[in-house]
Amino acid sequence: MKKAELRKHIERIPNWMANKYFATFFVFVLFVAFFDSYTFVDLYKWRSDLSRLEEERNYYQDRIEELELDEKNLSSDIKNIEKFAREKYFMKKPNEEIFLIVRDKN
Numbered sequence: 001m002k003k004a005e006l007r008k009h010i011e012r013i014p015n016w017m018a019n020k021y022f023a024t025f026f027v028f029v030l031f032v033a034f035f036d037s038y039t040f041v042d043l044y045k046w047r048s049d050l051s052r053l054e055e056e057r058n059y060y061q062d063r064i065e066e067l068e069l070d071e072k073n074l075s076s077d078i079k080n081i082e083k084f085a086r087e088k089y090f091m092k093k094p095n096e097e098i099f100l101i102v103r104d105k106n
Contacts, residue, residue: 070084
C-alpha cells in the first residue's frame, strides 16, 4: 500500500521537477543561498557597507580639501590669520571689546 501511495505522490510531481539535473541545481542554489559562507544576505550587507564607506570616504576627501585650502589661506597672509583667530577663538586686541550678536532662527 505504501508503494502505491508513493507512486501517486511521484506522479503528481511535474516532469521538469523530477529531472535529476533540476534537483541537483535546486539543491546547489539552496546551499549557495543559505548555507554557504557567502550567502545572499551577507553579500547585501557587504554591498550596503561598501556604499556607506564610499560615501564617508568622499565626505572626508572633500573635508580634507577644504582644510588644505584654509591652511593655504592662513599661511599666506597675516590678515587671514587675524580673521581666523578672531572668528574661531574670539581673540581680541588689547583695549578692544567683543560683542556677540545672536540672531533667532525665526
